Amino acid sequence: MAPRAGLLYRLYQRRLRREIVPGRVPQHIAVIVDGNRRWAKQRLQERASFGHRAGARKIPEFLGWCENAGVKTVTLYLLSADNLTSRDATELNDLVGIIAELASELAKNERWRVKHVGSTTGLSPELCSALATAEEHTRGNAGLHVNLAVGYGGRSEIAAAVRSVIEEHSKAGGTLDTLAETITEEMIGEHLWTRGQADPDLVIRTSGEQRLSDFMIWQSAHSEFYVVEALYPDLREVDFLRALRDYSSRQRRMGG
Numbered sequence: 001m002a003p004r005a006g007l008l009y010r011l012y013q014r015r016l017r018r019e020i021v022p023g024r025v026p027q028h029i030a031v032i033v034d035g036n037r038r039w040a041k042q043r044l045q046e047r048a049s050f051g052h053r054a055g056a057r058k059i060p061e062f063l064g065w066c067e068n069a070g071v072k073t074v075t076l077y078l079l080s081a082d083n084l085t086s087r088d089a090t091e092l093n094d095l096v097g098i099i100a101e102l103a104s105e106l107a108k109n110e111r112w113r114v115k116h117v118g119s120t121t122g123l124s125p126e127l128c129s130a131l132a133t134a135e136e137h138t139r140g141n142a143g144l145h146v147n148l149a150v151g152y153g154g155r156s157e158i159a160a161a162v163r164s165v166i167e168e169h170s171k172a173g174g175t176l177d178t179l180a181e182t183i184t185e186e187m188i189g190e191h192l193w194t195r196g197q198a199d200p201d202l203v204i205r206t207s208g209e210q211r212l213s214d215f216m217i218w219q220s221a222h223s224e225f226y227v228v229e230a231l232y233p234d235l236r237e238v239d240f241l242r243a244l245r246d247y248s249s250r251q252r253r254m255g256g
Contacts, residue, residue, distance in 0.1 A: 007151035009238070016241035020069075021248035026201035029066060030216055030223070033059075035207030041212030042231075044085070044113050049094035054233035056102045063112065063146060073145040073197060075117065077215045078102075084122040096123070099150055100130035102172040107134035112144030117193045118152035147194065155216035161191035194219060202247050206232040224250055 033055055039050030059076065066074050078099055084091070087203040106114050123131075131150060164186055169179050189195065199219040203212075208229045212220065226243045228235065 013238055013241060016238060016245055019245045024248035025070045025104060025244060026224075026247055028073065028075070028198050028200045028202075029071050030075040030077070030200035030203045030220065031062075032077045032203070032209075032213060032215055033113070033232050034205055034209055036233060038207065039231040039233045047094065048088075048091045049098065049232060051231075052091075052095050052098050056098050058233050058235060059102060060106065060109075062235065062240070063106075063144060065237050067111075067144045067238075069244060071144070073147065073200075074214065075147035075149055075194070075200060077149045077152065077213075079118075079150045079152070080214060081119065081122070081156055082214065083193075084151065090217040096107045096127045103130045103134040103148060106146060106148075107137045109141075109143075111141055112138060112139040113143065113145045114138045115145065115147050117147040117149045119156060120151060123151050147197075147198070149215070150188070152193070152215070154212070154214045157188055157193050158188070158218055160193075161188050164191040189218070199223065200251075202226060202243065204228060204243055206230055206235055222252070224252065 022066050036051035036055040037048040039054060040050070043050065045051070063074060075094045076208060081096075087095070103114065103116075106112060112133040114137075116135055120128050131148065134148075162183075165183060166179065169182055174182065194216075199221070200216060200223045202225075203216070203220050204226050205211075205236070206228045208227060209225055216223075224247055226246055229240050229244065230236065232241055
């Protein structure tokens with residue numbers, strides 16, 4: 001970036017920060033990381049892993065933006081349950097290795113707390129180990145909470161939560177007749193993979209696509225949505241600041 005262009009960019013960043021309403025920064029941001037494959041194709045790369053690696057390199061930088069803005073929790077949608085059966089085997093193997101490396105890298109940050117959100121079904125032992133190790137290594141950290149949504153599916157999560165409620169009810173001696181009386185929204189929420197966490201205030205999707213793709217469909221019932229046209233590896237801090245500015249200007253109706 002030329003010196004003059006760099007100066008203008010920094011001035012624009014400062015202006016965006018001033019335009020974010022104080023006290024109205026989302027505490028939990030969920031991100032649908034999208035566009036890595038298209039990014040690779042635009043650069044005439046045959047392997048999608050070229051884009052996935054570029055996306056992975058962007059993630060620590062993105063988390064730094066969130067941390068500096070005062071965000072407390074970030075959930076990153078990296079690998080869906082559907083991807084495990086729909087992706088080409090070579091691409092999937094590459095992506096699994098990239099996510100395992102990313103989890104290990106994020107765990108080196110002494111402030112961030114990493115958690116795997118999703119099912120281990122269908123994941124390789126190596127990836128499961130990397131996610132579990134990152135979670136254990138960062139368990140005592142008190143800074144930014146980073147959820148890695150891997151092997152994740154919103155409908156699967158809800159089904160698993162309901163099964164867990166039924167199992168607990170049965171172990172406590174409950175009967176089928178009394179089960180219906182005990183199931184509440186709060187109880188299901190307590191059995192989700194994100195249990196104990198606040199729902200996302202803001203859901204961001206990159207690449208211009210406007211769909212949830214089975215991501216946090218329970219938790220995002222009252223979330224605000226923001227679509228960024230940039231492919232994830234091309235995401236800039238000004239794109240992120242624009243999202244925060246837009247969010248801070250909205251009147252959240254929480255379903256009203």
